[in-house]
Amino acid sequence: MAAFREHITFSSLLGIGYGIASCTVLGFTPTQGALAGWLTGIAGMLPDLDSESGRPKRELFSVVAAIAPMFLVHHVLRWLQLPYDAETILLTMILLYIGVRFGLSEVVNRLSVHRGMFHSLPALVIAADIAYLGYPGRTVGSKLLMAGGVAVGFLSHLVLDEVYSVQLSGMAVRLKKSAGSALKLVGPSFMPNIVTFSLCGTLTYAVLTQMGVLDRPTGEPGRVLQQADERAREAERALVPR
């Protein structure tokens, strides 16, 4: 597998490209592009959250713990119907920081096996879904941009891990034992697969609903009722002699 530094270098380069392309080609603002590029770079270390060496985990949880409270505080205050004053906001943010920094990292520690389902395509979708749902921008386009950045960074990690599992010795190409374990859909054990796929399905459903792809109020039931009504009136007219 590739080392932490290689992953972060590769995803950061991709992030720079992604950020530049998003403002030059796709017409996003430079700040949106910079943010998307940064997310791409960070996402390059996401899959190694399960690794035994503490580096990616430590780096990532400090970043996430610092940023997540800003995204979450408004939602939490609204859900719990708490007052919107400076003290409550600050205290909620501190509690969220502690929760992510220590609570969430402990949960991840307990759940993960290295090269388990964190290194998989459904995990990539989960990460992108979380970025979509968590990004506070108002437009679908900007949310997709951030989710896309996370997906690109995550994918770069999986691809690099696969590249590193091909061993070149002289003319012979040998596959390491880890080959094929990064870019996978399902893992060898049952429960992690179930958990990953349920999470992936639920979050994707939430994203599609928010995008208006599912549950779009098309007035469809109304039209069906109207048609039924018309048919009934026709039938009535046919029955009643004039």
Ligand SMILES: [Zn+2]
């Ligand atoms: Zn990895």
